[in-house]
Amino acid sequence: MFSTVLSSGCSDAAGLAGNLFAFVLFVSPIPTFRRIIRNQSTEQFSELPCIYALLNCLICLWYGMPFVTPGVILVATVNSIGAAFQFIYAIIFIIYADKSKKLRMSALLMAVFAFFGMVVFVSLRFLETHLRQMVVGYLSVFSLISMFASPLFIINLVIKTQSVEYMPFYLSLSTFLTSLSFSTYGVLKFDPFLYVSMFLQVPNGIGTILGIVQLALYYYYSSKYGEGSREPLLASYA
Numbered sequence: 001m002f003s004t005v006l007s008s009g010c011s012d013a014a015g016l017a018g019n020l021f022a023f024v025l026f027v028s029p030i031p032t033f034r035r036i037i038r039n040q041s042t043e044q045f046s047e048l049p050c051i052y053a054l055l056n057c058l059i060c061l062w063y064g065m066p067f068v069t070p071g072v073i074l075v076a077t078v079n080s081i082g083a084a085f086q087f088i089y090a091i092i093f094i095i096y097a098d099k100s101k102k103l104r105m106s107a108l109l110m111a112v113f114a115f116f117g118m119v120v121f122v123s124l125r126f127l128e129t130h131l132r133q134m135v136v137g138y139l140s141v142f143s144l145i146s147m148f149a150s151p152l153f154i155i156n157l158v159i160k161t162q163s164v165e166y167m168p169f170y171l172s173l174s175t176f177l178t179s180l181s182f183s184t185y186g187v188l189k190f191d192p193f194l195y196v197s198m199f200l201q202v203p204n205g206i207g208t209i210l211g212i213v214q215l216a217l218y219y220y221y222s223s224k225y226g227e228g229s230r231e232p233l234l235a236s237y238a
Contacts, residue, residue: 022078022081023078026081026086029050033092033093036093040096041098042093042097042098042101045093047090047097050089051108052143053082054087054090054109055116056082056140056143057082058079058112058116059116059119059136059140059143060140061080061082061083062116062119062136063075063076063133064076068132068133069136094106123135123136162221
């Protein structure tokens with residue numbers, strides 16, 4: 001009995017920590033979008049990371065809902081916040097993009113919501129509880145895996161430029177802590193799509209490793225070459 005209560009308390013603590021660290025991760029693109037607003041141009045920034053992030057947050061939000069997966073509501077709360085941030089970023093991008101990017105971003109945004117609406121409709125209308133959890137879980141796996149392009153771009157850019165100006169320290173730290181927290185949350189919840197040897201836990205494990213690599217690169221290049229004097233940008237949006 002005591003061990004069950006302790007495990008539940010630890011998992012909730014890990015989930016709450018993951019929510020906190022994820023919030024820092026969600027606000028980390030703000031400097032990039034402040035620059036877009038200030039210059040009234042999206043310049044060479046890509047809309048794809050924002051679209052990938054929005055789709056990922058929506059699918060994971062749906063997976064964490066009680067009528068899909070009972071007992072992992074903290075997955076839903078963190079991704080609802082993330083979806084709101086990514087939607088705001090997408091609107092800012094549309095406002096300040098040139099005509100071709102504006103049309104492409106608008107089409108992608110509508111496609112994301114159409115796909116999410118289809119997932120919700122099909123999972124509620126045609127899938128019973130266990131199958132619903134499995135299908136949405138697999139979809140969340142695929143959407144999470146697509147998110148790992150951004151850290152890889154950042155790592156590659158830091159090595160090429162030998163500068164950490166494109167990789168702010170708190171972005172790297174929050175990436176690592178968010179992945180680690182939800183990895184722990186998944187283990188303690190024994191959820192087949194959150195557990196370490198199963199599905200969602202694999203992406204979270206990769207995210208933790210990539211976070212460690214980013215922190216190591218930050219320490220190496222900042223101590224060797226300094227942090228640089230230019231305004232930091234987020235490579236995931238470049």
